[in-house]
Amino acid sequence: MSGNVGLLLACGFLAGAIIGSFLALVAERLPQGRPVVGGRSQCDACGRTLGPLELIPLFSVLVLRGRCRGCGAAIPAFTWIMELLAGVVGLLAALLARTPVDLVWAVFGWLLLLLAALDLRHYWLPQRLTALLALTGVAALFITRGDVAASLIGGAAGFLGLEAVRVGYRLLRGREGIGGGDPLLLGGIGLWMGWQALPFVMVVASLVGFALIALWKLRGVEVGAATRVPLGACLAIAAIGVWAAAARVPIVPLALLYAS
Known part of the structure; x- marks a missing residue:
């Protein structure tokens, strides 16, 4: 080096x-x-x-x-x-970073880190922060001269896809199963990363969620159908992980967020 x-x-x-x-x-x-x-x-x-x-x-x-x-x-x-x-x-x-402008991706990671911390600790994804994630994603798209179509499709697919699941669950079960901030978060992730990354983010988020539940059980926490899982934190950690995978960087330290 x-x-x-x-x-x-x-x-x-x-x-x-x-x-x-x-x-x-x-x-x-x-x-x-x-x-x-x-x-x-x-x-x-x-x-x-x-x-x-x-x-x-x-x-x-x-x-x-x-x-x-x-x-x-x-x-x-x-x-x-x-x-x-x-x-x-x-x-x-x-x-x-391949060029100096690519350093803007640090903003993506820092916002996700903050959102993950808030969701893990308070089950809360402030709309002003999810909106900021989306706005900075659009700005980064033009700063880095990224793929406009892929990013816009990713933003729409991320938001509309998870929003459809949220509304569908509420209609079928008569109660909320997904918070209103989660679709906004996934839409922001889609704007930053493009639609191609969304399937990987969802798969990794599921694995993070399963790992979190397993950790709860190891700690003696009773887990049932009504147990709240911070989906937003799982999505944020997964997005950082998918991003890190491009450089084969281990993301084990992210487990410290829950430990705190």
């Missing part, structure tokens, strides 16, 4: 880790209705305002040994896990 390539990958990971710190903040504050921009970061346990040296992604948690410098409370694992995974996404974008 040449020095330039190594530097690019390191920069991709570092940029991702910085973005991941912000994504963790958004994932914590958005469900609480708190503003995601503005305000100083504080320790959740003692409320002490954190200093600059305590806010360096990944590095700070290592230096502080995972505990607040003031009260000694454990730093939530979710924060550094999001930093690590976002760093991996940034590295992946740098690894797959």
